[in-house]
Amino acid sequence: MHTTSAVNGANYLTYQGKYRGLLGWILSTDHKRIGLLYLYSIATMFSIGVLLGLAMKFELLAPGKTVMDAQTYNATFTVHGVIMIFMVVIPGLPAVFGNLMLPIMIGAKDVAFPKLNLLSWYLYVFGVVLVLIALFFGQGVPDTGWTFYAPYSFKSGTNLLPAIFGAFVLGFSSILTGLNFLVTIHRLRCPGMKWTKLPLFVWTLYGTAWIQLLATPVVGITLVLVALERTFGVGVFDPALGGDPILYQHLFWIYSHPAVYIMILPAMGAISEIIPTFSQKHIFGYKAIIASTMAIAFVGYLVWGHHMFTAGMSGTAQYYFSLLTFIVAIPSAIKVFNWISTLYKGSINIQTPFYWAISFIFVFMIGGLSGLVLGSLATDIYVHDTAFVVAHFHYIVFGGTGFAFFAAMHYWFPKIFGRMYDKAWANIGWLVFTIGFLALYSPMFYLGMMGMPRRYYDYLEEFHGGNILSTFGSWIMVTGFVIILANLIRSARKGSPAEVNPWKGKTLEWTVSSPPPVLNFDKDPVLGEKDGPYNYE
Amino acid sequence: MKTIQLYTKISIIILLVMVSITASAQAVINPAASDEDVEIGIVEHLDEYLPDSISLVNEQGQQVWLADVIDKPTIINFVYYRCPGICSPLMEAVAGVMDKSDLVPGEDYQVLTISFDPRETIDLGIRKKENYLNLMNNQDKVEAAKTGWLFFVSDSANIIRLTTATGFKYKKTGNDFLHAASLTVTSPDGKITRYLNGMYFLPFEWKMAIVEASKGQSGPTLNKVLRFCYTYDPVGQSYVLNITKVSGTIIMFFALVLLLYLVVKPKRRKLSRMD
Numbered sequence: 185m186h187t188t189s190a191v192n193g194a195n196y197l198t199y200q201g202k203y204r205g206l207l208g209w210i211l212s213t214d215h216k217r218i219g220l221l222y223l224y225s226i227a228t229m230f231s232i233g234v235l236l237g238l239a240m241k242f243e244l245l246a247p248g249k250t251v252m253d254a255q256t257y258n259a260t261f262t263v264h265g266v267i268m269i270f271m272v273v274i275p276g277l278p279a280v281f282g283n284l285m286l287p288i289m290i291g292a293k294d295v296a297f298p299k300l301n302l303l304s305w306y307l308y309v310f311g312v313v314l315v316l317i318a319l320f321f322g323q324g325v326p327d328t329g330w331t332f333y334a335p336y337s338f339k340s341g342t343n344l345l346p347a348i349f350g351a352f353v354l355g356f357s358s359i360l361t362g363l364n365f366l367v368t369i370h371r372l373r374c375p376g377m378k379w380t381k382l383p384l385f386v387w388t389l390y391g392t393a394w395i396q397l398l399a400t401p402v403v404g405i406t407l408v409l410v411a412l413e414r415t416f417g418v419g420v421f422d423p424a425l426g427g428d429p430i431l432y433q434h435l436f437w438i439y440s441h442p443a444v445y446i447m448i449l450p451a452m453g454a455i456s457e458i459i460p461t462f463s464q465k466h467i468f469g470y471k472a473i474i475a476s477t478m479a480i481a482f483v484g485y486l487v488w489g490h491h492m493f494t495a496g497m498s499g500t501a502q503y504y505f506s507l508l509t510f511i512v513a514i515p516s517a518i519k520v521f522n523w524i525s526t527l528y529k530g531s532i533n534i535q536t537p538f539y540w541a542i543s544f545i546f547v548f549m550i551g552g553l554s555g556l557v558l559g560s561l562a563t564d565i566y567v568h569d570t571a572f573v574v575a576h577f578h579y580i581v582f583g584g585t586g587f588a589f590f591a592a593m594h595y596w597f598p599k600i601f602g603r604m605y606d607k608a609w610a611n612i613g614w615l616v617f618t619i620g621f622l623a624l625y626s627p628m629f630y631l632g633m634m635g636m637p638r639r640y641y642d643y644l645e646e647f648h649g650g651n652i653l654s655t656f657g658s659w660i661m662v663t664g665f666v667i668i669l670a671n672l673i674r675s676a677r678k679g680s681p682a683e684v685n686p687w688k689g690k691t692l693e694w695t696v697s698s699p700p701p702v703l704n705f706d707k708d709p710v711l712g713e714k715d716g717p718y719n720y721e
Numbered sequence: 722m723k724t725i726q727l728y729t730k731i732s733i734i735i736l737l738v739m740v741s742i743t744a745s746a747q748a749v750i751n752p753a754a755s756d757e758d759v760e761i762g763i764v765e766h767l768d769e770y771l772p773d774s775i776s777l778v779n780e781q782g783q784q785v786w787l788a789d790v791i792d793k794p795t796i797i798n799f800v801y802y803r804c805p806g807i808c809s810p811l812m813e814a815v816a817g818v819m820d821k822s823d824l825v826p827g828e829d830y831q832v833l834t835i836s837f838d839p840r841e842t843i844d845l846g847i848r849k850k851e852n853y854l855n856l857m858n859n860q861d862k863v864e865a866a867k868t869g870w871l872f873f874v875s876d877s878a879n880i881i882r883l884t885t886a887t888g889f890k891y892k893k894t895g896n897d898f899l900h901a902a903s904l905t906v907t908s909p910d911g912k913i914t915r916y917l918n919g920m921y922f923l924p925f926e927w928k929m930a931i932v933e934a935s936k937g938q939s940g941p942t943l944n945k946v947l948r949f950c951y952t953y954d955p956v957g958q959s960y961v962l963n964i965t966k967v968s969g970t971i972i973m974f975f976a977l978v979l980l981l982y983l984v985v986k987p988k989r990r991k992l993s994r995m996d
Binding site for chain 1: 923924925926928929932968969972973976979983984
């Protein structure tokens with residue numbers, strides 16, 4: 185037990201606890217240190233995922249075999265998907281910035297269950313190790329796609345069980361984080377922090393936590409069933425034994441569609457913090473954003489069937505799923521309108537996080553609107569399983585969550601590390617990255633419309649031009665990523681010391697020193713009647 | 722704190738159980754690779770050549786050699802003409818994709834539909850051919866398909882040699898057969914270059930398969946979902962649905978309890994941090 189006075193003067197980065205060195209980090213229950221552990225692990229996995237993506241784009245530089253054969257390509261997109269979805273974007277913003285900022289933003293000393301929080305990180309690492317086992321041991325790298333669709337998942341001769349089990353364990357990590365955040369938000373708000381005064385990032389974490397808690401068990405059970413099917417042939421999904429492979433798709437997407445909202449809601453939350461700060465203006469439609477967050481969290485459960493329009497489903501079911509898909513687009517649009525309205529007549533301060541936030545809105549809109557093409561029954565039949573779908577979800581998952589992650593990284597970086605990054609290089613990194621991103625994914629919309637299917641290592645000659653552009657885009661984007669990464673790593677150690685409130689934000693994390701003290705607040709915060717997260721007047 | 726320790730213990734036990742399951746579960750069946758065990762389905766024989774001297778009876782009732790018929794990229798389609806199950810939807814899919822594809826049957830490629838029931842005669846095959854040509858909308862394609870989609874029957878010895886060479890495994894039950902829906906693609910010199918499985922073919926994969934066959938390159942099997950001519954088991958279906966309903970209800974129940982607990986139970990204002 186440490187009292188506040190004992191650690192005065194030391195921040196959470198330099199603080200010396202019971203253990204020294206590395207142990208002081210991997211045994212720490214401080215939410216900020218755990219947040220950084222997540223940041224480093226996720227950044228590592230992201231870099232691996234990027235390399236795999238780069239290899240895939242290189243293969244597609246020319247028709248026929250370029251650098252890898254069909255089996256290797258299948259394995260590459262499977263591992264790329266498993267890493268990027270289960271290890272990067274699902275934990276992404278909640279585990280990193282949720283852990284780092286949530287308790288400070290609501291005026292708490294830590295999350296409700298600090299030890300459970302640490303356990304979540306260990307489960308994450310355990311899940312990652314299990315998936316790595318699948319890569320290096322056994323009869324070959326999994327080749328089913330990240331969705332583990334039946335019957336591939338129980339017929340493939342590759343080493344799938346550890347990968348499935350790894351995804352299962354990663355699910356547990358996600359559930360525990362969700363539970364922890366739920367209780368924290370309900371129980372540990374400081375005096376005066378009413379529900380209507382919660383920062384929007386906290387609200388989105390709240391909506392996300394419910395999805396993590398409710399949807400993740402479904403995929404857990406489903407993955408156990410696949411493991412049983414593979415091991416004992418129980419016949420739940422195998423049609424030869426009276427099972428139903430379509431049932432697998434239903435169960436999988438009942439989780440995995442809400443999982444898209446696990447990825448995107450906190451991203452929207454981070455953008456909802458950045459836009460008012462850099463406009464120096466109260467966010468437009470605070471309650472509308474909260475309502476749309478909860479609406480997305482709820483309606484998001486009911487749209488999973490839109491992944492399966494071509495898989496065999498009754499016409500009635502298709503109409504409902506299509507209608508609900510259109511309905512879930514409305515709250516997202518509400519948020520976009522609110523962000524734009526916040527900018528209107530604001531005192532806009534153009535900085536790196538603002539560039540990221542604006543480009544987030546741009547790519548998110550392209551991703552969202554192309555989603556409507558896929559949500560309508562007739563057009564979906566046309567572009568289903570083509571490169572169009574790949575372009576769409578990369579615009580949402582990478583353009584949405586990824587851009588918001590970089591936005592949040594550049595926004596909270598001075599608070600997290602107590603140092604400021606080189607702004608010029610950060611802007612160059614953003615520009616190169618964004619150009620690369622657009623060049624990489626935009627041609628895939630066109631290629632998909634022209635009929636190029638996804639998940640093939642090969643294509644017809646007529647798709648060559650678009651693929652060359654896309655592959656060049658991937659090189660530009662990776663260059664941007666390297667610039668960003670190098671700048672941040674250098675600045676975390678050698679950047680100029682950051683002020684307490686470099687962006688003039690109004691949320692509580694900008695009232696504590698940079699980096700924050702061990703127990704977050706030297707004096708317990710109390711929110712007065714007139715204080716609020718976006719009170720700039 | 723005690724509750725957390727309890728949770729930790731439970732989680733560790735669950736993890737250990739799962740690890741032991743994983744460890745004991747490495748023996749994986751792969752029907753596509755191990756051939757002799759497969760009773761019904763497809764054993765892929767990519768890059769192998771079809772045997773010489775397989776004789777078939779064509780639509781004119783003449784005996785011809787398969788090797789003479791194959792002079793361009795060829796798609797071989799095994800059905801039996803009386804088939805009450807998946808043969809018709811399979812043939813409809815073939816007619817559909819021939820109609821849509823921009824390649825011309827008879828010029829760029831040909832389709833050979835061969836009955837694997839030795840008791841059938843070519844008369845029935847000719848009638849079936851008329852039916853399926855009627856399904857095609859593009860009149861040029863219909864004309865081209867008259868010479869580009871050929872129907873055959875044969876005797877049991879030739880059928881067995883050909884189905885064994887292509888890996889098409891079927892089983893007779895009573896008057897009918899259990900079999901899978903699959904097409905075999907061969908190059909002009911009779912080398913198997915690809916299998917197209919399932920009952921729905923995209924013009925793209927059709928074209929891709931034919932382009933590859935014309936170069937004699939073999940490619941991976943695109944669609945690994947084999948459709949089988951089995952009877953459907955409605956009992957299994959209802960059992961499965963109950964599991965999902967039960968687990969869904971349990972999850973929702975616990976979520977509701979948690980929410981009520983968080984909302985109803987009074988908030989503790991002071992919470993000292995354990996370190």
